[in-house]
Amino acid sequence: MEVLGFVGIFRTMRYQYTQKRTFSEVSRNGVLPVLIVGAGPVGLVLSIFLTKLGVKCAVLEKSKTFSKHPQAHFINNRSMEVFRKLDGLAEEILKSQPPVDLWRKFIYCTSLFGSVLGSVDHMQPQDFEQVVSPISVAHFSQYKLTALLLKQLENLSFHVHDWEGGEGLNHGHLRESQILMGHECVSIDAADNCINVTASFLKEGKYKERNIQCRILVGADGAGSTVRKLAGITMKGEEDMQKLVSIHFLSKELGHYLLNERPGMLFFIFNTEAIGVLVAHDLNQGEFVLQTPFYPPQQSPQDFSPEVCEKLIFKLVGRELLDIDVIDIKPWVMHAEVAEKYVSCDHRIILAGDAAHRFPPAGGFEIGMNTGIQDAHNLAWKLASFVKGIAPSSILHTYDEERRPIAIFNTELSIQNFRAAMAVPAALGLNPTVANSVHQAITNGISSILPSGLQRAVLDGIFTIGRAQLSEYLLNEKNPIGSLRLAKLRRIFEEGKSLRLQFPAEDLGFRYLKGALVPDSDSGQDALEAPTGRRRDYIPTGAPGSRLPHMNVRLRLSNLTSEEIRSTLDLVSGDKIEFLLIIAPVKESYQLAHAALKVADEFKVSAKVCVMWPSNTPTGAETSCAAGGALIPYESYVDVVEMEMEMEMEMEMEVVKKSSKSKSWSWWDICKMTDKGAILVRPDDHIAWRTAKTGIVGDPILEMQRVFSAILGV
Numbered sequence: 001m002e003v004l005g006f007v008g009i010f011r012t013m014r015y016q017y018t019q020k021r022t023f024s025e026v027s028r029n030g031v032l033p034v035l036i037v038g039a040g041p042v043g044l045v046l047s048i049f050l051t052k053l054g055v056k057c058a059v060l061e062k063s064k065t066f067s068k069h070p071q072a073h074f075i076n077n078r079s080m081e082v083f084r085k086l087d088g089l090a091e092e093i094l095k096s097q098p099p100v101d102l103w104r105k106f107i108y109c110t111s112l113f114g115s116v117l118g119s120v121d122h123m124q125p126q127d128f129e130q131v132v133s134p135i136s137v138a139h140f141s142q143y144k145l146t147a148l149l150l151k152q153l154e155n156l157s158f159h160v161h162d163w164e165g166g167e168g169l170n171h172g173h174l175r176e177s178q179i180l181m182g183h184e185c186v187s188i189d190a191a192d193n194c195i196n197v198t199a200s201f202l203k204e205g206k207y208k209e210r211n212i213q214c215r216i217l218v219g220a221d222g223a224g225s226t227v228r229k230l231a232g233i234t235m236k237g238e239e240d241m242q243k244l245v246s247i248h249f250l251s252k253e254l255g256h257y258l259l260n261e262r263p264g265m266l267f268f269i270f271n272t273e274a275i276g277v278l279v280a281h282d283l284n285q286g287e288f289v290l291q292t293p294f295y296p297p298q299q300s301p302q303d304f305s306p307e308v309c310e311k312l313i314f315k316l317v318g319r320e321l322l323d324i325d326v327i328d329i330k331p332w333v334m335h336a337e338v339a340e341k342y343v344s345c346d347h348r349i350i351l352a353g354d355a356a357h358r359f360p361p362a363g364g365f366e367i368g369m370n371t372g373i374q375d376a377h378n379l380a381w382k383l384a385s386f387v388k389g390i391a392p393s394s395i396l397h398t399y400d401e402e403r404r405p406i407a408i409f410n411t412e413l414s415i416q417n418f419r420a421a422m423a424v425p426a427a428l429g430l431n432p433t434v435a436n437s438v439h440q441a442i443t444n445g446i447s448s449i450l451p452s453g454l455q456r457a458v459l460d461g462i463f464t465i466g467r468a469q470l471s472e473y474l475l476n477e478k479n480p481i482g483s484l485r486l487a488k489l490r491r492i493f494e495e496g497k498s499l500r501l502q503f504p505a506e507d508l509g510f511r512y513l514k515g516a517l518v519p520d521s522d523s524g525q526d527a528l529e530a531p532t533g534r535r536r537d538y539i540p541t542g543a544p545g546s547r548l549p550h551m552n553v554r555l556r557l558s559n560l561t562s563e564e565i566r567s568t569l570d571l572v573s574g575d576k577i578e579f580l581l582i583i584a585p586v587k588e589s590y591q592l593a594h595a596a597l598k599v600a601d602e603f604k605v606s607a608k609v610c611v612m613w614p615s616n617t618p619t620g621a622e623t624s625c626a627a628g629g630a631l632i633p634y635e636s637y638v639d640v641v642e643m644e645m646e647m648e649m650e651m652e653m654e655v656v657k658k659s660s661k662s663k664s665w666s667w668w669d670i671c672k673m674t675d676k677g678a679i680l681v682r683p684d685d686h687i688a689w690r691t692a693k694t695g696i697v698g699d700p701i702l703e704m705q706r707v708f709s710a711i712l713g714v
Helices: 024-028 041-052 077-083 089-096 142-155 226-230 252-261 306-317 367-387 393-427 432-446 452-470 480-494 504-509 587-602 621-630 700-712
Strands: 002-004 032-037 057-061 105-109 116-121 159-161 178-181 184-190 195-203 206-219 235-250 266-270 275-282 287-293 325-339 349-351 552-556 563-567 578-583 606-613 637-642 645-647 663-665 678-681 687-691
Touching (some): 041 142, 116 480, 226 349, 235 393, 287 306, 306 325, 325 393, 367 393, 393 432, 393 480, 432 452, 578 587, 587 700
Parallel strands (some): 032 206, 057 178, 105 266
Antiparallel strands (some): 002 184, 184 195, 235 287, 645 663
């Protein structure tokens, strides 16, 4: 036995894996299969997926209540696709969010009532056409998302217990389907057959401790993750990039004005008195968060009292607000770091979300939350496969192999986007690098000889001189210097070199190169393509590791008279560990389907076949043909018919050379394959294997055994 503490002393232990063993009897003995630390969006999404997949889990949260601070607010395409798996969650978000026209723009101005320096519309026509994704992005505050996730968990019989309650415990054991508030993980003890977690909580004015036993511990406890520290896992990257204060406030007066005069999501405000970024979370409700930098030790969070914050807000607004209500003030530090590993302690301690990666909130906007949600989606089916005895614990290592490179990629993307954000103040004569250098010079140079009050006065004086660059006298078209600066600013906006909101190529096109998949035999790609920092269109592909392309298809139902229109992504189950094999209605592919279903049974995993019929198939022909014997005796199949798809994209077709302008594309065109090919899709919508051109050469049974063995690690 070994205790893992903040000292970071850690020794990995080895354990034997028995494939057919499950943890059901362990759970009855008081050892929880999965314990999640952290009840933010990532921890809650993971708990929902695990519960739907039949894995018993519970959650610890150190906060006594759920935060009402808006925090993250932009949900990208891929995360919204994940939410479509969660019983109407995506639809509820779209219904509840503000209208798109109220948040599609970033506005740059001298004050909210002052001159507009420029604006950028981040929504393009294709973002609403649902060509590459069945759903659009969303602008929805994190605390509202948390409330919807808790509602989902309540429908799954989860219970939230307050920080003094003990209803979720039975003689010291935490039952499944519980969220314990006010419980902080303070130690981890790795025993032979479980992880012993000690949680500290406050009861009747005194701190007490509870011991909880689990098989798998998931740290989804945020950027300052206690689990990560206790496990001795370090972060790598760029830390302390900038320190900021986040000021959450309400003003319906301001919301009404902006809604009618200059609606937007983000307002970058530059004037001689103050500089800040205002996030409009909901103009109708008048809910905002102001982000402004601060510079310790000359400044401290305590300097930002509600009264000081009100004055700062008024300076940036351009006038006083009669109904302002400062709700919350939070300091935070911007980092760009990724954990050195996501999985430790013989696959028994796992990191997810901000515990595993910390990004500047500037790439794929709120890229941290979006990456974390996709972490949870990737991890859930693998945890379920292990807990249910389908796969050995080594499948959990593929979570690290797949998700960590994506986090490293997203870190670079975030840094590039953060630098793009700094291009605007630099064009106006405010170089953030100079400001940081001046601050460092004061801190390292004169701090030892000047009292703190004088240090702050010097810093404030220098920053006041810097902000003088933003005076109306200087920053106007009649002033030669101002005219040049404004022209440079316009070029930044016109060339798309300012802060970006969306990255379709990265949001939907990220690809796993190794892990629970079988790469193409002729694939030479061994590293992700470096991000450009510019918006690029997503180009679908059927390559292993990629997210399954979206296409609307007609799903024929068993009564032969009705049909539904679904996305190909909807064909992948969100409620069980099931692989999907997509084939065309050709003899060789049916033989492959028989082999896949037979081998899946051998591996004790569910599989389903999707027969993709071309768009010109006569009505009813697909059902009568498939049901007439092609897949008998198996019943786990579905017949779908392509819907013609008009796309404008630059596609370098590897198999079928076609023009790249607007035209109709078949499913196999989109996947860059022929209809002799086949695609095997994992439970998380990512492609695990394909045969792209000529089908299987050799025995399909042996090939499918090789494929499932490689994916599951058996």
